[in-house]
Amino acid sequence: MDEEKGHEIAFVQCPQHYENFTRNDLYGSALTIYQQLQLHGADSCGGPTYIGCGCFHRRESLTGRKFSYQYKNSWKTENDQVAERSLDELEEKSKSLTSCAHEETTLRGKEMGLKYGCAVEDVITGFKHVPKDGGRWVWFGLLAAELWFGLYYLLTQALRWNLVFRQPFPDRLSQRYEDRLPKVDIFVCTADPEIEPPAMVVNTVLSMMAYDYPTEKLTVYLSDDAASEVTFYAMLLASDFVKHWVPFCKRFKVEPTSPGAYFRQDYPLTSDASRLKQLGHIKKLYEDMEKRIQNVVKLGQVPEEVRSNHKGFSQWNSYSSLRDHDTILQILLDKKDPNSKDVEGSVLPTLVYLAREKRPQYHHNFKAGAMNALIRVSSKISNGDIILNVDCDMYSNNSQSLRGALCFFMDEEKGHEIAFVQCPQHYENFTRNDLYGSALSIYQQLELHGADSWGGPMYIGSGCFHRRESLMGRKFSYQYKNNWKTENEQVAETSLDELEEKSKALASCASEENTLWGKEMGLKYGCVVEDVITGLTMQCQGWKSVYYNPQRKAFLGVAPNTLPQTLVQHKRWSEGHFQIVLSKYNSAWYGHGRISIGLQMGYLRYNLWAANCLPTLYYSIIPSLYLLKGISLFPQVSSPWFIPFTCVTLVASVYSLYEFLWIGGTIKGWWNYQRIWLYKKSSSYLFGFIDTTLKQIGLSDLSFKITPKVVEEGVSQRFEKEVMEFGDSSPMVTLLATLAMLNLFCFLRVLKDAILSGLGVIQTMIIQVLLCGCYVLISWPLYEGLFLRKDNGRLPSSVAVKSIALALSACVLFIALH
Numbered sequence: 103m104d105e106e107k108g109h110e111i112a113f114v115q116c117p118q119h120y121e122n123f124t125r126n127d128l129y130g131s132a133l134t135i136y137q138q139l140q141l142h143g144a145d146s147c148g149g150p151t152y153i154g155c156g157c158f159h160r161r162e163s164l165t166g167r168k169f170s171y172q173y174k175n176s177w178k179t180e181n182d183q184v185a186e187r188s189l190d191e192l193e194e195k196s197k198s199l200t201s202c203a204h205e206e207t208t209l210r211g212k213e214m215g216l217k218y219g220c221a222v223e224d225v226i227t228g229f230k231h232v233p234k235d236g237g238r239w240v241w242f243g244l245l246a247a248e249l250w251f252g253l254y255y256l257l258t259q260a261l262r263w264n265l266v267f268r269q270p271f272p273d274r275l276s277q278r279y280e281d282r283l284p285k286v287d288i289f290v291c292t293a294d295p296e297i298e299p300p301a302m303v304v305n306t307v308l309s310m311m312a313y314d315y316p317t318e319k320l321t322v323y324l325s326d327d328a329a330s331e332v333t334f335y336a337m338l339l340a341s342d343f344v345k346h347w348v349p350f351c352k353r354f355k356v357e358p359t360s361p362g363a364y365f366r367q368d369y370p371l372t373s374d375a376s377r378l379k380q381l382g383h384i385k386k387l388y389e390d391m392e393k394r395i396q397n398v399v400k401l402g403q404v405p406e407e408v409r410s411n412h413k414g415f416s417q418w419n420s421y422s423s424l425r426d427h428d429t430i431l432q433i434l435l436d437k438k439d440p441n442s443k444d445v446e447g448s449v450l451p452t453l454v455y456l457a458r459e460k461r462p463q464y465h466h467n468f469k470a471g472a473m474n475a476l477i478r479v480s481s482k483i484s485n486g487d488i489i490l491n492v493d494c495d496m497y498s499n500n501s502q503s504l505r506g507a508l509c510f511f512m513d514e515e516k517g518h519e520i521a522f523v524q525c526p527q528h529y530e531n532f533t534r535n536d537l538y539g540s541a542l543s544i545y546q547q548l549e550l551h552g553a554d555s556w557g558g559p560m561y562i563g564s565g566c567f568h569r570r571e572s573l574m575g576r577k578f579s580y581q582y583k584n585n586w587k588t589e590n591e592q593v594a595e596t597s598l599d600e601l602e603e604k605s606k607a608l609a610s611c612a613s614e615e616n617t618l619w620g621k622e623m624g625l626k627y628g629c630v631v632e633d634v635i636t637g638l639t640m641q642c643q644g645w646k647s648v649y650y651n652p653q654r655k656a657f658l659g660v661a662p663n664t665l666p667q668t669l670v671q672h673k674r675w676s677e678g679h680f681q682i683v684l685s686k687y688n689s690a691w692y693g694h695g696r697i698s699i700g701l702q703m704g705y706l707r708y709n710l711w712a713a714n715c716l717p718t719l720y721y722s723i724i725p726s727l728y729l730l731k732g733i734s735l736f737p738q739v740s741s742p743w744f745i746p747f748t749c750v751t752l753v754a755s756v757y758s759l760y761e762f763l764w765i766g767g768t769i770k771g772w773w774n775y776q777r778i779w780l781y782k783k784s785s786s787y788l789f790g791f792i793d794t795t796l797k798q799i800g801l802s803d804l805s806f807k808i809t810p811k812v813v814e815e816g817v818s819q820r821f822e823k824e825v826m827e828f829g830d831s832s833p834m835v836t837l838l839a840t841l842a843m844l845n846l847f848c849f850l851r852v853l854k855d856a857i858l859s860g861l862g863v864i865q866t867m868i869i870q871v872l873l874c875g876c877y878v879l880i881s882w883p884l885y886e887g888l889f890l891r892k893d894n895g896r897l898p899s900s901v902a903v904k905s906i907a908l909a910l911s912a913c914v915l916f917i918a919l920h
């Protein structure tokens with residue numbers, strides 16, 4: 103009878119207490135937890151369940167009347183009906199109401215009175231009476247998603263707090279230290295000659311050999327996880343060509359030092375006849391080498407007459423399969439070998455080919471395994487104090503960058519604190535508006551500079567110079583000093599063959615058994631972003647790192663050039679990062695007290711990539727579906743909340759646009775970046791999230807899908823034109839197509855409503871309509887790929903059928919069930 107709220111109440115439930123109650127309630131029959139606690143809790147969310155006896159009902163609600171806000175208590179206080187009738191008559195009449203037939207073809211048991219067909223008829227009946235204020239729980243979901251985005255936004259701010267830009271002075275380095283420069287070992291990793299063409303690999307190797315650095319202090323290692331004879335053959339040819347290439351580079355200060363890239367670009371024309379002649383000569387040599395490599399690649403194997411010409415090939419005699427072979431190691435060029443001089447008689451950098459041993463019973467640990475084998479093998483052969491690691495596509499584009507990086511390591515004051523110097527990963531196949539966001543500009547031009555102010559950037563794989571000691575697991579201490587060998591002492595005594603044999607043993611599977619490799623030494627195993635987790639532990643051990651982003655880009659590689667490739671790469675990354683969150687290396691606690699709080703946040707910003715998938719999916723599906731029902735989930739234009747809501751969204755978007763333009767992007771590039779960020783969040787990260795979770799409970803194995811570095815003809819044309827390449831019907835792309843269709847349906851439906859019944863519909867749900875409209879707008883390339891395009895890069899029609907069917911069923915089901 104409460105004047106304000108009483109009319110809303112269908113029933114008042116009292117607890118059911120029992121007389122036969124013993125102190126310790128042997129059978130739990132007092133139901134204390136339910137009655138003294140949970141039902142009170144239920145009361146705060148719309149009221150307790152109806153639990154049978156001890157319940158006061160409003161007759162009207164019990165007979166099935168629905169609640170409406172117009173409803174008012176209006177109770178009879180006199181017994182009007184009964185007054186006139188005789189008692190007997192009344193008895194008869196009432197009797198008939200309990201007959202079986204009376205309920206036939208009525209709604210009793212369905213919409214009226216207590217429900218039939220359920221053993222807890224009381225609970226089901228009660229459920230009906232909770233007022234249905236549309237979308238309350240859904241709204242909570244949105245709130246949760248918004249809270250997440252807000253929190254995540256805070257994490258991203260850590261990397262924008264203070265940007266550090268560094269500028270080394272390599273000339274001063276050579277003035278002070280030229281004869282005390284440390285030895286440098288360069289590790290190039292390759293793993294699949296199909297998607298990492300040998301011609302590209304040797305170009306990278308050649309570019310590294312031509313660094314402006316004392317050649318006798320340089321050793322280049324190629325780790326070939328495919329143990330491919332073709333790649334070995336290419337290396338053999340390169341070890342010949344380099345004899346011409348290095349002196350040519352040094353004489354004419356060639357940039358970039360990758361011959362392939364050098365001849366591809368418009369190199370400066372010269373009137374110098376001798377130079378022109380040499381240029382023609384070296385170009386011919388290069389093309390010759392390239393042709394020979396291509397021929398063997400086409401053949402798929404090395405011709406017998408070539409094989410018999412070099413002893414190295416004999417190592418393949420015992421080869422049985424990709425996952426089952428001996429170590430193959432060949433020192434192709436070495437300072438002590440008189441044949442290893444260049445055409446002018448100068449010493450060349452040492453060049454080593456390595457395919458570590460693989461056995462089915464040993465996990466090879468992907469790139470981390472390759473790197474650790476290289477660390478061990480190189481310790482025997484050259485033992486350089488500085489190690490540079492690049493992916494096989496990342497050629498050196500700046501022959502000074504090695505000296506630049508050394509400036510940091512050799513700095514008298516701070517140099518000894520530095521574990522690694524990371525350079526950005528730039529890409530050669532870059533288009534103006536960066537359709538796939540593959541330039542990673544925001545990370546590389548902004549956030550990593552931000553990380554540098556907090557103790558240094560993450561180790562992100564390719565293009566990173568390491569201190570060998572920190573990579574080997576040494577902890578930083580304040581007593582530590584740089585103390586570098588400048589001469590090759592070890593090798594002096596042994597013969598080359600002996601050295602090869604000894605080093606081989608270090609690349610065997612057994613050499614890691616019962617050691618700390620992969621745990622405390624070298625790169626960490628068990629995580630697909632081995633680089634990030636390794637860098638994090640180094641920083642937690644007290645080391646600093648440096649972000650070195652020289653004006654002339656230090657390295658250039660090949661970025662993914664189709665949508666599925668991009669999504670797969672990001673799936674791997676998000677998966678690896680999420681593994682870190684779930685491991686003991688989670689920077690929130692592992693980093694606590696070891697690295698600065700800004701860096702902790704910075705790591706979490708990446709580590710939590712995958713966690714964005716659920717709120718994003720929620721936000722891209724639910725508000726749009728509710729459009730179908732006409733239920734508004736966001737503040738109305740007239741609501742005071744409308745202003746902060748739109749302001750936050752606008753300011754965040756405008757700021758991110760400003761940021762993007764500031765680092766040299768275009769408006770269209772920003773729009774593309776928003777799209778790819780949305781797509782990554784709703785597909786790559788979701789799949790990464792699921793896979794990591796499955797791995798965690800042991801249902802799935804670690805896998806490392808190598809990013810393809812070749813581009814087919816048609817694909818590359820579309821890439822240049824910035825036309826999105828969908829190519830295949832991967833589940834990730836199908837998911838994106840389904841989301842796009844779903845939003846399109848919802849949007850069209852609202853449009854239809856607006857046309858038929860006026861703009862009022864849109865007005866009450868303006869934010870929702872805009873959200874859905876933006877989704878449709880940003881998904882435009884998907885609709886084109888589904889329906890408008892004819893080229894090979896479009897979406898297969900099977901995806902169109904699937905996505906339409908899925909999206910339609912979702913809409914229909916939603917309308918039917920709600």
Ligand SMILES: O=c1ccn([C@@H]2O[C@H](COP(=O)(O)OP(=O)(O)O[C@H]3O[C@H](CO)[C@@H](O)[C@H](O)[C@H]3O)[C@@H](O)[C@H]2O)c(=O)[nH]1
Pocket residue numbers: 291292293294298325327467468469472492493494495562563564630631632633671674675678806807808809810
């Ligand atoms: O079993 C393997 C798998 C990969 N690789 C090599 O590892 C490198 C990285 O693979 P890629 O597919 O090119 O990775 P990206 O997508 O470019 O990934 C980035 O992120 C990776 C971590 O996910 C780092 O390992 C990379 O260095 C970094 O460039 C390549 O040179 C591969 O040849 C191996 O040597 N052995």
Ligand SMILES: [Mn+2]
Pocket residue numbers: 493495564659809
């Ligand atoms: Mn790569």
